[in-house]
Amino acid sequence: MRQYTYILILFFTVIVCFIASFDKRIKFDQYFLPFLKAAIIVAIPFISWDIWFTLKGIWWFNFDYTLGIQLFGLPIEEWLFFISIPFACVFTYYCMNNFFRWEHLIGFNNILVFTSIIVCSVIALLHPHQTYTLVTAISTTVTLIFLHFIVRATWISKASLTYLILMLGFLPVNGILTGTGIDHPVVNYNSKTFLDIRILTIPIEDAVYGYTQFLLVIYFFYQFRKKRDQKLPLK
Amino acid sequence: MNILIMILTFCLMEGATWLIHKYIMHGFLWILHKDHHDHSNEGALEKNDYFFVIFALPTIALMYFGSLHHFNYLFFIGLGIMLYGMAYFFVHDIFIHQRIKLFANTNHRYFLAMRRAHKQHHKHLSKEEGECFGFLFVPFKYLKMYHNSSKK
Numbered sequence: 001m002r003q004y005t006y007i008l009i010l011f012f013t014v015i016v017c018f019i020a021s022f023d024k025r026i027k028f029d030q031y032f033l034p035f036l037k038a039a040i041i042v043a044i045p046f047i048s049w050d051i052w053f054t055l056k057g058i059w060w061f062n063f064d065y066t067l068g069i070q071l072f073g074l075p076i077e078e079w080l081f082f083i084s085i086p087f088a089c090v091f092t093y094y095c096m097n098n099f100f101r102w103e104h105l106i107g108f109n110n111i112l113v114f115t116s117i118i119v120c121s122v123i124a125l126l127h128p129h130q131t132y133t134l135v136t137a138i139s140t141t142v143t144l145i146f147l148h149f150i151v152r153a154t155w156i157s158k159a160s161l162t163y164l165i166l167m168l169g170f171l172p173v174n175g176i177l178t179g180t181g182i183d184h185p186v187v188n189y190n191s192k193t194f195l196d197i198r199i200l201t202i203p204i205e206d207a208v209y210g211y212t213q214f215l216l217v218i219y220f221f222y223q224f225r226k227k228r229d230q231k232l233p234l235k
Numbered sequence: 236m237n238i239l240i241m242i243l244t245f246c247l248m249e250g251a252t253w254l255i256h257k258y259i260m261h262g263f264l265w266i267l268h269k270d271h272h273d274h275s276n277e278g279a280l281e282k283n284d285y286f287f288v289i290f291a292l293p294t295i296a297l298m299y300f301g302s303l304h305h306f307n308y309l310f311f312i313g314l315g316i317m318l319y320g321m322a323y324f325f326v327h328d329i330f331i332h333q334r335i336k337l338f339a340n341t342n343h344r345y346f347l348a349m350r351r352a353h354k355q356h357h358k359h360l361s362k363e364e365g366e367c368f369g370f371l372f373v374p375f376k377y378l379k380m381y382h383n384s385s386k387k
Contacts (some may be wrong), residue, residue: 107329111321114287118294118317147286168346 004146004179005065006077006186010084015172017091022217028094031221034228035090036083043082046213049135050074058132058193066184085210086217088169093162093218108157115146117141120208132194136205140212147215163211170210174202237311244315245322252323260286272357278367296341 021028051060054073066075096102124137147153171178178201179185189203197204260268271283294316301310330346331353 110287110328111324114291114320114324115317116292118298119290121295122298122302125295128303149287149384 001065003067005182006039006068006075007080009173009176010077010080013088013169014084017088018149021091026095026098028091031094031225031228034224035087035221037218037224039083039086039088041220042086042213042216047074047079050078053132057190059187059189062184062186062188064184082213086213089162089166089214090217090221092166093159096156096162096165102158102161105157105161106154108160109154112157113144114158117144119142127195129146130194132189132203132205136209136212140208143212143215147219151219153219155218155222156215157170159209159215163214166214167207170207171200171202174206174210175200178202178206188231206234237306237308240308241311241315241318244312245319246314248319252319272359272361290316294320 017028018025023034051072051074054061061073061075061078066077069076071079075125119209120137120141124134124141127133127137147156175188176182178189180201185201194203194205199207267282267285269282294313297309297313301307301313326349331350332358
C-alpha cells in the first residue's frame with residue numbers, strides 16, 4: 001500500500017477538480033487542451049530544474065512511497081506532479097475568475113511586484129551559496145519582472161490571491177510529501193542548500209517556487225486560451 | 236532606535252520624492268516622465284515605469300549591505316524606503332485612481348485635498364510648468380479650500 005502514497009496524493013488532488021470541470025456552470029473541460037499545453041511548456045524548465053537538483057543531491061526521493069518507475073532519476077509521480085498540481089491551481093483560478101468580480105485587484109499589482117522583487121533580490125544576494133534559495137529567488141524575480149513590465153499582466157494580484165487560497169490544499173499535499181504525518185518524507189532535502197525555514201515540514205522555498213510556476217502556467221494558459229477562443233474577451 | 240531611523244526615512248522620503256519629482260523627473264529625466272503626463276507612449280509600457288527601478292535598486296542595495304553588517308541602520312533606511320514605496324503605490328494606485336472604492340465618498344478634507352492636488356499636478360502637460368510635486372503631504376491651500384467648503 002505504501003508504494004501508492006505519492007500517486008494517491010496526486011489522484012486526490014486532481015479528481016475533484018476534474019469531475020467539477022464538466023459541470024455546466026463551470027465548463028472547464030473546454031479548456032483542457034490550452035491548459036495541457038501551458039502546463040507542458042512550464043514543466044520543461046521546472047522538470048529540468050528538478051532533474052538537476054536531484055543529481056546534485058539538493059533533494060532526493062524515497063522510492064518506498066512510489067510505484068518504482070523512474071525517468072531521469074525522477075519517479076513517474078514527480079513527472080505527473082507538474083501536470084496535476086497546475087491543473088488544480090488553474091481550475092481554481094478559472095472558477096474564481098468566473099464567479100467573482102475582482103478586477104479592481106489590479107490596483108495591488110505595483111505594490112506586490114515592488115515588494116516581492118526587493119525581498120527576493122535581497123534574499124538572492126544574501127544566500128548565493130544556498131542553491132535552492134538562490135535559484136528560487138532569482139526565478140521569482142525574473143518571472144515578476146517579465147510578467148509586470150514586459151507582458152504587462154493585469155492579473156498578477158488576482159493570481160496571487162488565488163495562490164493564497166490554494167495554500168489550503170498546498171499545505172496538506174506538500175506537507176505529506178515532505179514528511180508531515182508519515183514515517184519518512186517522500187522528498188528529502190539537503191538542509192545546507194536552503195534557508196531551512198519550514199512551514200510544518202515544508203521548506204519556505206517550495207511555496208515560493210510553486211508561486212512562480214503557478215504564475216507562468218496562468219500566463220501560458222491565457223495565451224493558448226486566447227488563440228483557441230478569440231471571441232471571448234481576455235479576463 | 237532602528238525603528239526611529241525607519242520612521243525618519245519614511246518622512247524624509249516625502250521630501251526626497253518632492254525633490255526628485257520636481258528637479259529630476261521634471262528636469263533632466265523628463266524624457267522618462269513625459270508620457271505619464273501626456274500619454275504619448277504607445278503600448279502598455281510607460282517610460283515613467285522605469286522610476287520603479289530608480290527606487291527599487293537603492294532599496295535593494297541598502298537592505299543588502301545593511302544585512303551584511305548585522306542589520307544595521309542601512310537596512311532600516313532601506314526598509315523605510317520600501318515602506319514608503321508601498322504606501323505610495325497604495326495611495327496612488329488604489330486611492331487616487333480609485334481602483335477600489337475606498338474612501339470614494341469621503342468628506343475628509345485631507346483625502347479630498349490630496350486627490351485635488353494630484354489632479355492639479357496632472358493638469359500641466361509640459362515640463363516647466365507644474366505644481367504640487369509632493370505626495371502624501373498636501374499643500375495647505377488645498378486643505379484650506381476643502382476646510383472652507385465643508386463649512387458652507
